Amino acid sequence: xxxLELDHVTKYFPNPDGAGEVCVFxxxxxxxxxxxxxxxxGHSGCGKSxxxxxxxxxxxxxxxxxxxxxREIRGPGMDRMVVxxxxxxxxxMTVAQNVRLAVRSAYASWSxxxxxxxxxxxxxxxxxxxxxxxxxxxxSGGMKQRVGLxxxxxxxxxxxxxxxxxxxxxxLTRGVIQxxxxxxxxxxxxxxxxxxxxxxxxxxxxxxxxxMTNGPEARLAExxxxxxxRPRSRADIIDEPEYARLRSHIIHFLVERxxxxxxxxxxxxxxxxxxxxxxx
Amino acid sequence: MxxxxxxxxxxxxYSLVLLATFLVIWQVIAGTGGKGAKAAGIPGPVAVAQTAWxxxxxxxxxxxxxxxxxxxxxxxxxxxxxxGYLCASVVAILVGVALGSxxxxxxxxxxxxxxxxxxxxxxxxxxxxxxxxxxxQAAVLVIFVSSLWPTMANTAFGVGSIKRDxxxxxxxxxxxxxxxxxxxxxPAAAPAILAGLRISxxxxxxxxxxxxxxIGGTGxxxxxxxxxxxxxxxxVIFAIFAIGMVGVLLDFGLGRVAKLVAYxx
Numbered sequence: 001x002x003x004l005e006l007d008h009v010t011k012y013f014p015n016p017d018g019a020g021e022v023c024v025f026x027x028x029x030x031x032x033x034x035x036x037x038x039x040x041x042g043h044s045g046c047g048k049s050x051x052x053x054x055x056x057x058x059x060x061x062x063x064x065x066x067x068x069x070x071r072e073i074r075g076p077g078m079d080r081m082v083v084x085x086x087x088x089x090x091x092x093m094t095v096a097q098n099v100r101l102a103v104r105s106a107y108a109s110w111s112x113x114x115x116x117x118x119x120x121x122x123x124x125x126x127x128x129x130x131x132x133x134x135x136x137x138x139x140s141g142g143m144k145q146r147v148g149l150x151x152x153x154x155x156x157x158x159x160x161x162x163x164x165x166x167x168x169x170x171x172l173t174r175g176v177i178q179x180x181x182x183x184x185x186x187x188x189x190x191x192x193x194x195x196x197x198x199x200x201x202x203x204x205x206x207x208x209x210x211x212m213t214n215g216p217e218a219r220l221a222e223x224x225x226x227x228x229x230r231p232r233s234r235a236d237i238i239d240e241p242e243y244a245r246l247r248s249h250i251i252h253f254l255v256e257r258x259x260x261x262x263x264x265x266x267x268x269x270x271x272x273x274x275x276x277x278x279x280x
Numbered sequence: 281m282x283x284x285x286x287x288x289x290x291x292x293x294y295s296l297v298l299l300a301t302f303l304v305i306w307q308v309i310a311g312t313g314g315k316g317a318k319a320a321g322i323p324g325p326v327a328v329a330q331t332a333w334x335x336x337x338x339x340x341x342x343x344x345x346x347x348x349x350x351x352x353x354x355x356x357x358x359x360x361x362x363x364g365y366l367c368a369s370v371v372a373i374l375v376g377v378a379l380g381s382x383x384x385x386x387x388x389x390x391x392x393x394x395x396x397x398x399x400x401x402x403x404x405x406x407x408x409x410x411x412x413x414x415x416x417q418a419a420v421l422v423i424f425v426s427s428l429w430p431t432m433a434n435t436a437f438g439v440g441s442i443k444r445d446x447x448x449x450x451x452x453x454x455x456x457x458x459x460x461x462x463x464x465x466x467p468a469a470a471p472a473i474l475a476g477l478r479i480s481x482x483x484x485x486x487x488x489x490x491x492x493x494x495i496g497g498t499g500x501x502x503x504x505x506x507x508x509x510x511x512x513x514x515x516v517i518f519a520i521f522a523i524g525m526v527g528v529l530l531d532f533g534l535g536r537v538a539k540l541v542a543y544x545x
Contacts, residue, residue, distance in 0.1 A: 058448055076451045088445035091545035092467040101463060105453040137544045155453075 001070065002031025003191055004055065004159055009064040011050055023269070024050060025218035027064075030210055032159075032191055038223075039194040039202040041250060042212030043258060048195040052163050055193060056082050068159065078106050081157040085164040087144040089136040089151075096132040099123060099150050106155035122150040125184065142173035146180070153184055160185075162194035166201060175234055178204060186231055199250050203243060204232055211253050214262040217269050221261055224249065323514045331514035332521075346506060348498070350519070354526065356498040360416070361488045364423025368484075369477060372428050376435025376473070377465060386436055393429060401426035401487045405494060415495035419488070426487035427480035431473065438472025439465060443545075470541035478534045485527045 009028045012021040024047035032038045040048045053059040055066050057076040066073040068080070081102070082088075089098050099119045107115070123132055126146035136144050145165060152160055165181075166174045178201060185192060185205075196202055202209050203226055210223045226246060228237050237243045281289075303325050310324030323331075339351025379386045401422045408418035442465065450464045466473075492501025500523055507515040 056452065058451065076454065078454055080452070082448075082452055084445065086445060088449050089545075090446060090449070090464065090467070092470070092541070092543040093463075101455075102453055105455060105459075135543070 001067070003034040003036075003069060004032040004193070005067040006030050006051070006055070007064045007067055009051065009054060009061045009066065011047055011054070011059075012062045022216045024215050025212070025220075026265070028212075028218075028220045029064075030220060030223060032193055034191055035189045037185065037192040037194070037205055037207045038210060039196060039206040039208075040210045040212060041196060041199065041202050041254070042218065043197065043214050043254065046212040046215040046218040046258075048212055049163055052082070052161050052193060052195050055159065056080055056161050058082075078155060079158040080161060081152040081155050081159075082161045082163060083145070083148045083152045083165045085167050087136065087141075087148050087168075089144060089147055091136050094133045094135055095128055095139070095147050096123060098136070098147055099154055102151045102155050118154060122154040125153070126150045126180065140173070141169045142177055145169055145177060149177075149181065149184065153188060153190075156188070156190075158191060160190045160192045162192060162196075164196050165194070166198070167196070174201075179233060181205065182232065197254075199247055199254070200234075202250070203228070203246055204234060204237065209246075209250065211250065211258070213258045213265065217262060217265040219261065219265055221253065221257065323517065328514050328517045328521075332518045335515070335518060345497070348503075350500075350503065350522065353498060353500050353503040354522070357488050357492060357500045358526070360420055360492075360499060361423050361484050364420040365427045365481060365484045368424040368427040369431055369480065372431035372476070372480070373435050373473060376432045376476075377439050377461070377469070379432070379436035380439025380442075380469070381465075383440070386440065393433065397429045397433075401483075402490050402494070405491065415497065419491040419495050419499075422491045423484045423488055427484040430479035430483065431476035434476025434479070435469060435473045438469030438476075441472075442468040467541065467543075471538065471543070474534065474538040474541055478531060478538065481530050481534060482527065485523075485530060489523060 006029055010026045011024045013024055014020075015022050024045075028051060030038075040051065042048050050059060054061050055068075055073065057073050057080065073080075090101065093101065096119055099122055100115060103115050103118045103122075104110070107118070110118070120129075123129055126149055128143065128146055128150070131139065131143065136147065139147070145168075148165070166177060169177065182205060192205075194202075194205065206226050208223050208225050211221045213219045213221050224246065228240055228242055307324045309322065310327075311321050335350045339349045339354075341347075341349040342352060379389055404425055405418060405422055408421045409415065412418050412421065446464055446468050450460050455464065488499065489501040489504065492499035493505045494501075496502050496505070500519060504516055504519045507513075507519065
């Protein structure tokens with residue numbers, strides 16, 4: 001069994017039109033090995049953020065579940081930490097206070113000096129030294145997400161969950177922070193589960209990429225391995241033939257197959273419903 | 281001159297014109313001169329200003345129950361009000377947080393709050409006097425009731441509309457109850473709570489004057505009533521302005537606090 005295992009997870013949401021439920025995704029099963037960086041790619045609405053939230057313990061699966069180190073995930077815990085798309089920093093706290101809140105939660109027994117030392121180290125790691133006493137409102141999107149990364153890495157979680165972490169950051173800054181993430185991850189070797197719809201980002205960062213078909217009735221279609229040597233930088237990998245091959249494979253999937261496979265799934269679902277009715 | 285400065289100048293001029301108009305109308309209503317003109321009607325601005333001068337020159341004297349300095353009376357009122365207001369605020373914030381955290385509880389309690397809200401706090405006075413047998417404590421309790429509901433309703437609203445993200449982060453970080461309360465819920469809801477506290481201190485200040493008129497003894501409310509019994513309308517009018525000024529200062533103070541806890545994301 002893998003370090004982090006998703007065991008045939010299905011999620012229903014109440015139908016927005018009123019009656020009944022909609023199946024967002026069905027039977028999603030995969031494992032993430034210790035120290036692995038796995039990214040899930042798919043269109044909006046395929047439920048990839050919901051899968052991340054199920055691992056985080058913020059949401060529950062309708063069927064199946066997530067298992068971390070052989071234990072079923074039943075709620076949030078300090079062994080997992082999320083970096084959010086919208087940063088989710090406490091706006092009334094300064095940069096240092098935001099990181100400190102996390103550090104003090106992770107290491108309740110630490111002395112004040114230990115906590116301060118840890119906060120300083122992670123603030124420095126993301127290049128925010130000098131901005132410790134600024135509030136999030138005074139920071140750019142890129143700087144806010146640096147705080148988000150510092151907060152998450154500082155708790156040294158077993159699994160780091162990245163929920164489209166760079167989607168709200170301008171393209172130029174995004175590249176810089178992605179490489180900072182590569183550096184931080186290389187140093188810490190956390191297990192990472194990331195969700196994104198940025199294909200280049202997925203290839204740059206991941207060991208494996210899980211491709212989701214479109215929702216509703218989304219499925220995990222396949223998992224592709226990224227065989228590019230590490231450490232990677234954007235400038236290096238862009239000329240690799242493997243990069244071009246992967247990129248075109250994933251984009252083809254997203255443009256055509258993800259919808260095609262969904263239609264098959266929906267047809268199968270309709271058929272199943274029909275069978276159920278006629279069996280009665 | 282920049283447009284912004286022109287605008288400011290215009291505001292000042294309008295303000296002065298309003299003041300002048302008010303004083304003129306007052307003077308006309310007051311009749312001739314207003315000096316010692318009890319028979320001729322209410323005193324004019326000049327007479328009131330003279331009274332104000334005398335009273336403000338020696339605000340803290342104490343010559344027995346019916347003759348205390350105005351500053352002293354204000355002090356009594358403020359102390360009484362603060363007692364009731366602070367207790368009410370603590371209770372209202374705690375209850376408000378509970379209501380805001382649970383939509384079911386809020387819906388269950390809301391009808392009762394809606395019924396309590398429009399009741400003039402003074403309507404409770406006889407009941408409080410009967411149960412407490414102490415006029416001073418009854419007045420404090422009236423203030424307590426008067427400043428309970430706005431803070432409670434605003435706190436419940438503020439806590440109920442805290443962004444999910446902040447709560448999710450505190451769940452992920454497994455914050456203990458006290459830390460969740462003091463580091464996330466209170467600061468997140470602080471702007472709404474302060475808005476409630478501002479309304480509450482206003483209604484508390486309104487209620488204290490009326491309550492003191494009823495209970496007598498000390499305070500600005502009693503002072504106004506006492507001066508009315510002496511037919512000293514100069515003092516009554518001065519006291520009215522002074523009550524207004526204190527109300528503005530209280531609101532201004534809480535406004536400053538509100539600025540401190542304001543945040544934008």
